[in-house]
C-alpha cells in the first residue's frame with residue numbers, strides 16, 4: 197500500500213502523506229496542503245474528514261462493528277458494567293479488581309454538590325427542558341470547582357474524572373426532579389453507580405426506595421451502549437471546545453447542548469413522539485413511511501439512518517432484544533413497541549431506505565426501554581448524556597494529552613467582493 201497520495205491541480209503536483217490506522221483505515225494527511233498549494237478542502241458536515249487520531253473507539257459503519265479500546269460492544273454490554281467500561285474508555289485498560297473498587301470508592305467521595313447549586317436550579321421554570329437545565333448546571337460546576345485540570349498530572353486527571361462522574365448523575369437527576377416539582381434526593385453511597393442514579397431519580401421521601409435489580413441491569417446495559425461513539429457531533433464539540441483549553445465542565449456542557457438536537461441525541465425523544473403520533477393516527481405506519489420518503493415533506497423517520505452506520509447499528513440490535521426482555525420481566529405490554537417493530541419491518545423492505553442504507557440506530561428502541569423503566573420522554577436525552585459522559589471525558593483527555601491545536605476550520609468565501617462604503621442618504 198502506497199504511503200503517499202498525489203494531488204494534481206493547475207499543472208502542479210502536490211505529494212501528501214498517507215496514514216494507515218490499526219484497523220487498516222487509510223487517511224490522507226492534508227496538514228501541509230494549504231502551506232504547499234494555497235488550496236483547502238471543503239467538506240460540510242465533515243462526512244469525509246477526520247479531525248484527529250484516536251485510540252478510544254473504533255467503529256466500522258459498513259460492517260456494523262463498534263469496539264471500545266478493542267473490546268466489542270457485544271461483550272462489554274453482556275459482561276461488564278457502566279463504571280468498569282468508563283474506566284476502560286478513560287484510562288485505556290480494563291481495571292483490576294482493586295483498581296475498580298478504588299475507582300468506585302473515589303467516585304462516591306464526589307457524590308455531593310454544593311447546596312448553592314440549588315439556587316441556580318430554582319431559577320428554572322418547571323417547564324424548562326431537562327437538557328437545558330443539565331447544560332447550565334454542568335457549566336455552573338466550574339464555579340464551584342474553579343481550579344483548571346492540570347492535564348500534565350495523572351493524579352489531577354484521575355481526580356477530575358472521579359469528580360465529574362460523581363456529580364453529573366446528581367445534576368441530571370435534579371434536572372428531572374425540578375421539572376416534576378419533586379424534592380431533590382442526595383446520593384446513597386451504599387449503592388452502586390447505576391442503582392444510586394435510579395434512586396436519585398425516583399426516591400420519594402414518604403417511602404423506602406427499593407432497588408429493582410432487573411431495572412438497574414437494563415439501565416446499566418443501556419448506559420454502556422451509549423458510553424462512546426468516536427467523533428459524533430457532541431463528542432467533536434467537546435473536543436473542539438476543549439481545544440481552546442476551556443475547562444472540562446465547560447466542554448462537557450457544550451457537548452450536552454450538541455447532544456440535545458433532534459438529529460443527534462434528541463432523536464430518542466423524537467422517536468417516541470413519532471411513534472405516539474402514529475399510534476394516535478390509527479397506527480397507519482405506511483402513511484409515515486410515505487411522508488419520510490417525500491422530498492417535499494420535512495418529516496424524517498426518527499431513529500433511522502446514521503452518518504457512519506450503513507448497516508445495522510450494533511447497539512440497536514442489542515437494545516431491541518433488551519426492550520423485549522425488559523418489558524417481559526416487568527410484565528408490560530407496550531403498543532408503541534409493536535408499532536416500532538412494524539415500522540422497522542416495512543422500512544427495511546422499502547427501496548428508499550434500502551438504497552440509502554437507512555437502518556434503525558441506537559435511538560430507535562432505547563426510548564421504549566426508558567418508558568418501561570418509568571423515565572419520562574423529556575428525560576430520554578439526559579439518559580443519553582449520562583451514558584455518554586465517560587466518552588466525552590476520555591476524548592477530552594486524549595485531545596489535551598495529545599496537545600492538539602485549537603480547532604479552527606477554514607472556509608470557502610462566497611460573499612461580496614471588496615466595495616466602497618455608501619453613505620446612508622445615497623443608498
Ligand code: SDX
Pocket residue numbers: 241424425427428429458459460461463488489495496497498499500501502503504552554557558559
Ligand atoms: C445519533 O454520529 C453518531 O455517532 C451519532 C450517534 C452517537 O452515538 O453519538 O450514533 C447518536 O445521533 C444517532 C442518529 C439519531 N438521529 C436520528 O435518528 C434522526 C433521523 N436521522 C437522520 O436525520 C439522519 O439519518 C442522520 C442525521 C442521522 C444522518 O444524516 P446524514 O448522514 O447527514 O445523511 P443525509 O441527511 O445526507 O441523508 C442521506 C439521504 C437523504 O436523502 P437524499 O437527499 O439522498 O434523497 O438519506 C435520507 C436523506 O433525506 N435520510 C432519511 C433519513 N435519514 C437520512 N430519510 C428519511 N428518514 C431518515 N431518518
